[in-house]
Amino acid sequence: MKVVDARANRPQYLPETASQTAGPYVHIGLAPGAAGFRIFDRELGWDIAGPNAAGERIRVEGVVIDGTGSPVKDVLIEVWQANAAGIYAHPEAGGAVEEGFRGWGRVITDFETGEWGFDTVKPGPVGARARMVSGVSQRVRDSHPDWQGRAQEDSIPMAPHLNLWIVARGINIGLNTRMYFDDEGPANATDPVLNLIEWERRRATLIAKRTLRDGRPVYRFDIRLQGEDETVFFDV
Amino acid sequence: MTPAEYYQRDRRIHPPALTPDYKTSVARSPRFSLISLQGSMSEITGPTFGHGDISPIDNDLIKNYAKDGDPIGERIIVHGRVLDENARPVPDTLVEVWQANAGGRYRHKKDSYLAPIDPNFGGCGRTITDADGYYFFRTIKPGAYPWRNWVNNWRPAHIHVSVFGHAFCQRLITQLYFEGDPLIPICPIVQTVPDPEAIDRLTAKLDMNATVPLDSIAYRFDIVLRGRRSTMFENRLEGN
Numbered sequence: 341m342k343v344v345d346a347r348a349n350r351p352q353y354l355p356e357t358a359s360q361t362a363g364p365y366v367h368i369g370l371a372p373g374a375a376g377f378r379i380f381d382r383e384l385g386w387d388i389a390g391p392n393a394a395g396e397r398i399r400v401e402g403v404v405i406d407g408t409g410s411p412v413k414d415v416l417i418e419v420w421q422a423n424a425a426g427i428y429a430h431p432e433a434g435g436a437v438e439e440g441f442r443g444w445g446r447v448i449t450d451f452e453t454g455e456w457g458f459d460t461v462k463p464g465p466v467g468a469r470a471r472m473v474s475g476v477s478q479r480v481r482d483s484h485p486d487w488q489g490r491a492q493e494d495s496i497p498m499a500p501h502l503n504l505w506i507v508a509r510g511i512n513i514g515l516n517t518r519m520y521f522d523d524e525g526p527a528n529a530t531d532p533v534l535n536l537i538e539w540e541r542r543r544a545t546l547i548a549k550r551t552l553r554d555g556r557p558v559y560r561f562d563i564r565l566q567g568e569d570e571t572v573f574f575d576v
Numbered sequence: 577m578t579p580a581e582y583y584q585r586d587r588r589i590h591p592p593a594l595t596p597d598y599k600t601s602v603a604r605s606p607r608f609s610l611i612s613l614q615g616s617m618s619e620i621t622g623p624t625f626g627h628g629d630i631s632p633i634d635n636d637l638i639k640n641y642a643k644d645g646d647p648i649g650e651r652i653i654v655h656g657r658v659l660d661e662n663a664r665p666v667p668d669t670l671v672e673v674w675q676a677n678a679g680g681r682y683r684h685k686k687d688s689y690l691a692p693i694d695p696n697f698g699g700c701g702r703t704i705t706d707a708d709g710y711y712f713f714r715t716i717k718p719g720a721y722p723w724r725n726w727v728n729n730w731r732p733a734h735i736h737v738s739v740f741g742h743a744f745c746q747r748l749i750t751q752l753y754f755e756g757d758p759l760i761p762i763c764p765i766v767q768t769v770p771d772p773e774a775i776d777r778l779t780a781k782l783d784m785n786a787t788v789p790l791d792s793i794a795y796r797f798d799i800v801l802r803g804r805r806s807t808m809f810e811n812r813l814e815g816n
């Protein structure tokens with residue numbers, strides 16, 4: 341009798357490697373200059389947009405606050421963003437970006453105050469998947485009759501945003517969040533990801549406040565790890 | 577059409593945010609649930625790196641900070657492959673490592689452990705995987721070190737490892753341990769991982785075949801990043 345082993349045709353999946361905290365000395369590996377020594381010719385991630393990027397030059401500043409209300413002074417944040425045309429520097433993004441635009445950066449805090457900040461360009465809107473927002477997608481679509489985007493038929497616009505990934509001692513697996521812009525009110529109101537957050541008052545935790553300093557736009561974005569204004573974090 | 581998404585992360589193999597035995601997590605762990613987000617272009621793209629970003633010596637921690645000789649300690653090779661959950665190699669991805677020296681001391685202005693700094697050891701390295709997802713580091717075996725959690729906790733020897741993959745949602749930082757270390761089962765940070773098999777997979781295995789005779793001992797450590805769905809393309813599954 342012929343024995344057929346059904347398992348032979350099944351895909352053999354591997355389990356993902358488990359996360360572990362980045363620990364207090366994450367700077368040694370990812371930003372050795374901050375740890376207090378010079379080793380590499382080039383540290384990565386200090387220039388997010390490069391010199392040729394179109395769009396508005398902005399600064400983003402903030403502090404990460406723990407459950408006791410204290411600043412987290414040893415945090416490291418990575419930023420991932422599209423350019424001003426809403427295109428990511430990635431082969432599958434459906435378009436080219438400016439020479440030197442990587443759209444990725446690494447930010448560390450001042451060890452004394454916990455304050456961090458970085459310079460970049462303001463990103464443009466990026467297409468989402470219609471299925472992301474079963475409840476609101478029709479309303480979002482209706483409010484954007486002229487949406488062209490990068491014209492995927494299942495695509496609806498997400499408001500301009502930065503994607504942030506936060507690691508530190510005491511954080512067992514990196515925290516994903518997004519930063520939106522408070523001067524993008526209409527786009528934020530129909531953003532499919534913000535609309536996915538059931539509690540409207542929590543949406544405000546993702547919106548940075550714009551001010552001008554010496555005529556330059558500065559967005560303030562404080563991140564709260566706990567408390568009644570705990571920042572929304574995503575399982576992406 | 578928007579490129580394919582990644583498989584959802586299996587949170588049961590990762591440490592939860594709140595792990596009271598690792599005390600620092602208590603005030604740094606979100607209390608509300610994460611909001612689950614289907615992968616959009618923002619999550620399924622991620623930064624790309626090339627050999628222009630690094631130097632060839634960056635993966636040799638024995639030489640990349642050497643001033644007047646080699647660092648003190650047990651010379652080791654750490655190597656392996658970066659794969660995804662579909663068991664396919666992840667080529668051209670940046671792998672970064674950092675670690676204490678042989679005495680358990682970090683070259684960091686915030687580390688005040690009494691073990692001495694090694695003048696010839698920086699403690700960080702980086703490399704880019706080849707077409708088969710393979711990576712390789714040469715370094716010194718790190719020492720165990722004490723830390724304030726309970727009164728008398730010691731970290732097992734470990735190397736911190738950071739990997740990118742090709743999508744921002746694949747981003748991962750973890751720690752590599754060494755087979756046979758008796759501190760592994762009693763370390764509150766290791767034990768934040770709820771699955772014993774997942775802990776075993778964080779443990780690099782002695783690899784005699786990769787040793788360099790009379791020079792360096794070797795450990796094998798494979799890293800698995802999240803896998804990706806197949807997309808329907810003209811009625812067949814593409815990418816499988």
Ligand SMILES: [Fe+3]
Nearest residue numbers: 363731734736
């Ligand atoms: Fe460590």
